Amino acid sequence: MSFVFMVFHWPEPEHRRALAQSMREMGEVLAGNPGCIGVEPPYFTQDWDCLVGISKWESKDAFFASGITLRPPEEVIPGETRPRARYLLQEAGATGHRLHPPRPAADSTQK
Numbered sequence: 638m639s640f641v642f643m644v645f646h647w648p649e650p651e652h653r654r655a656l657a658q659s660m661r662e663m664g665e666v667l668a669g670n671p672g673c674i675g676v677e678p679p680y681f682t683q684d685w686d687c688l689v690g691i692s693k694w695e696s697k698d699a700f701f702a703s704g705i706t707l708r709p710p711e712e713v714i715p716g717e718t719r720p721r722a723r724y725l726l727q728e729a730g731a732t733g734h735r736l737h738p739p740r741p742a743a744d745s746t747q748k
Contacts, residue, residue, distance in 0.1 A: 639674065640697045641726040646688045652716035653681075653688070660690050667692055672699025697725065 648656040657679045664676035677691040694700040711720050 638696060639728045640694045640700055641724075642690075642692045642694065642700055643724040643726060644690045645722040646690070646714075647686060647718045647721075648688060649716055649718055653685070656688055656716065657681075660688065664690070664692070667703060667705070670699075670703040672696065672702065697727065700725075 646656055646660075660679040664678070667673055668676045672695040674693040674695060676693075680689045680691070681687070682689065692700070707723060708714070708721070710723070713720055
């Protein structure tokens with residue numbers, strides 16, 4: 638089973654280069670942690686408004702054992718235009734979870 642941490646940053650235009658460099662440096666630190674499979678370089682979206690960071694881990698526990706601290710989800714970091722979007726992704730099917738959301742139970746009062 639693998640785990641992916643994906644984060645979306647919306648930097649102010651004049652902070653794009655510095656944020657990309659900071660993400661590269663953070664990636665180097667994360668890559669040295671046990672359980673880290675790899676850290677991608679930061680990617681820009683097609684419109685250059687968003688920087689995306691991606692790291693792959695052996696497990697969610699390995700990711701959090703790295704010592705990373707997630708900021709509050711509503712916080713806007715100086716130099717960014719909106720809160721970061723973070724995704725904690727588990728490999729599909731590997732955790733025993735359903736691959737589809739549960740269906741609502743049929744209403745037994747309707748016929």
